[in-house]
Amino acid sequence: MEILKTLSHYVIVFAVGGALCVVAQILIDKTKLTPARILVSYVTAGVILGAVGIYGPFADFAGAGATVPLLGFGNTIAKGIREEVDSRGLLGALTGGLTAASAGIAAAMVFGYLSALIFNGKRKK
Amino acid sequence: MPQKGIITLPTPVRFVAAASVGGAEEEAGPLGAFLDVNDVGGDDKFGTSSWEAAEGEMQRRALTTALGKAKLTEHDIDGVFAGDLQNQCVGSNYGLLDFDIPYFGLYGACSTCAEALILSSVYCSGLMTGPVAAVASSHNCAAERQFRYPIEYGGQRAPTAQWTVTGAGAFILSNDAEASLPMITDVLPGRTVDRGINDLNNMGAAMAPAAIDTLKRYFDETGRSPDSFDMIVTGDLGAEGTHILREFMASLGVDISAVHEDCGLLIYDVDGGDKHAGGSGCGCSATVLAASILPRMGLPTVMPAPEGKRLHDVLFMATGALMSPASVWQGNNIPGICHLVHIVGGDA
Numbered sequence: 239m240e241i242l243k244t245l246s247h248y249v250i251v252f253a254v255g256g257a258l259c260v261v262a263q264i265l266i267d268k269t270k271l272t273p274a275r276i277l278v279s280y281v282t283a284g285v286i287l288g289a290v291g292i293y294g295p296f297a298d299f300a301g302a303g304a305t306v307p308l309l310g311f312g313n314t315i316a317k318g319i320r321e322e323v324d325s326r327g328l329l330g331a332l333t334g335g336l337t338a339a340s341a342g343i344a345a346a347m348v349f350g351y352l353s354a355l356i357f358n359g360k361r362k363k
Numbered sequence: 364m365p366q367k368g369i370i371t372l373p374t375p376v377r378f379v380a381a382a383s384v385g386g387a388e389e390e391a392g393p394l395g396a397f398l399d400v401n402d403v404g405g406d407d408k409f410g411t412s413s414w415e416a417a418e419g420e421m422q423r424r425a426l427t428t429a430l431g432k433a434k435l436t437e438h439d440i441d442g443v444f445a446g447d448l449q450n451q452c453v454g455s456n457y458g459l460l461d462f463d464i465p466y467f468g469l470y471g472a473c474s475t476c477a478e479a480l481i482l483s484s485v486y487c488s489g490l491m492t493g494p495v496a497a498v499a500s501s502h503n504c505a506a507e508r509q510f511r512y513p514i515e516y517g518g519q520r521a522p523t524a525q526w527t528v529t530g531a532g533a534f535i536l537s538n539d540a541e542a543s544l545p546m547i548t549d550v551l552p553g554r555t556v557d558r559g560i561n562d563l564n565n566m567g568a569a570m571a572p573a574a575i576d577t578l579k580r581y582f583d584e585t586g587r588s589p590d591s592f593d594m595i596v597t598g599d600l601g602a603e604g605t606h607i608l609r610e611f612m613a614s615l616g617v618d619i620s621a622v623h624e625d626c627g628l629l630i631y632d633v634d635g636g637d638k639h640a641g642g643s644g645c646g647c648s649a650t651v652l653a654a655s656i657l658p659r660m661g662l663p664t665v666m667p668a669p670e671g672k673r674l675h676d677v678l679f680m681a682t683g684a685l686m687s688p689a690s691v692w693q694g695n696n697i698p699g700i701c702h703l704v705h706i707v708g709g710d711a
Contacts, residue, residue, distance in 0.1 A: 266519050270562055273518050359414075359515040361407045361504050361529075363388070 254303035277308060284312020314338050369584050371549040372488040377540040378662050381653035382428035384421045386529030392631045397654040397666050400424050407529050414504035418447055419458030422500045425533035433535045435494060437462045444483045445498035446475035447645055448506045473599050474683030475499040476649040477702035481550040487538050500531035501644030510688055521564040525601045525643035528630060532649025543709040545660035551703040553577050561696045567604025567640060570682035573699035574608050577680060581703055589619040593674040598648035598681035599627035601641035626651035648681040661709030675708040
């Protein structure tokens with residue numbers, strides 16, 4: 239039974255993460271929004287949903303399906319700011335976001351750099 | 364009625380040679396067998412270390428091949444008119460660096476091939492110079508970085524976006540050549556036209572009004588009708604722009620659908636491949652003209668000659684979308700332009 243529970247959790251994570259990507263794909267195909275705007279809207283939406291307290295419970299339910307997409311990045315920023323404001327006062331509004339997101343940002347830079355060292359760009363087909 | 368826009372060349376200028384260079388996608392397309400040069404590495408780098416350098420190398424090879432076919436050297440050429448899609452025309456600047464030829468760098472977006480042919484033929488005919496050259500190129504990966512995102516970013520393409528051709532074409536023109544060779548008799552320089560399109564992924568719609576403007580002026584001034592031409596070929600309107608052009612011309616009572624072709628739809632197997640709305644870029648019309656159209660007008664070719672009826676009277680109309688990345692970011696409209704070159708086949 240334990241394994242069934244784990245499996246169903248995986249299905250939920252997969253379906254939720256996939257559904258968030260489907261929405262973005264529809265935005266690319268059906269609107270004139272550029273990928274950069276969609277990306278920024280997702281992060282901003284995550285900040286707002288996190289700030290009003292919706293994204294936290296949603297992330298508890300959907301796990302990585304909610305935290306890995308860019309909405310989750312926005313939620314992390316909102317959460318970080320709230321915690322930092324609680325512990326350090328108003329200055330936390332400026333420092334909390336990047337502190338909470340620092341692992342993600344540093345990882346993107348380090349792995350991006352390593353990939354650029356190892357691989358060469360290839361033409362599209 | 365006096366002719367206002369059309370420039371009739373004092374002496375017709377003939378194509379002495381043409382050469383085409385294409386990347387892997389172009390080699391795999393319907394015109395692949397007719398391209399003179401392709402990248403043996405298959406990675407579209409043409410032996411260089413960057414996409415930008417590869418575009419310059421394509422121009423170098425195109426002009427070298429064309430000179431070889433014409434049995435001329437760089438010292439015989441009195442001027443080269445060249446352009447590409449990179450910032451400040453560096454594709455042409457670097458690619459043609461090795462040639463000791465007076466150089467004019469052009470930017471006409473995807474209309475560059477026709478712009479170069481107009482300026483070089485008028486220069487050659489008006490000043491009675493020796494042979495001149497026209498070169499145009501585009502590289503898919505360099506253009507993606509220039510206008511959208513670097514290839515390495517892995518951004519998604521919109522379904523209406525056209526596919527920038529990796530290709531280059533070079534042409535040698537002379538006012539003193541055999542009568543069997545195809546010639547430019549008259550040209551109609553385009554005007555910039557803005558009809559309010561600001562979508563980078565729908566350049567066909569931005570360029571079609573310019574093609575309509577140029578074609579309508581040509582018909583009005585000459586009094587000729589579409590069926591008196593063997594082919595009216597636009598540069599890279601793609602599926603969307605082709606539809607707009609044909610529909611609008613038909614609404615003016617001029618049905619061009621029987622003789623109209625679009626280089627963007629000729630160069631790729633648009634229905635079979637993932638090329639969305641068709642090919643675009645300076646290299647698109649340049650390679651199609653060099654590899655497919657001129658050989659059918661009497662220009663000798665080294666590669667197998669394309670099939671299809673012999674063409675005698677052709678309107679070559681390369682279209683361009685005149686934007687920069689910054690102009691698009693700032694929300695400006697994308698003006699279009701369409702330059703027309705009237706090519707008449709050599710004596711059969």
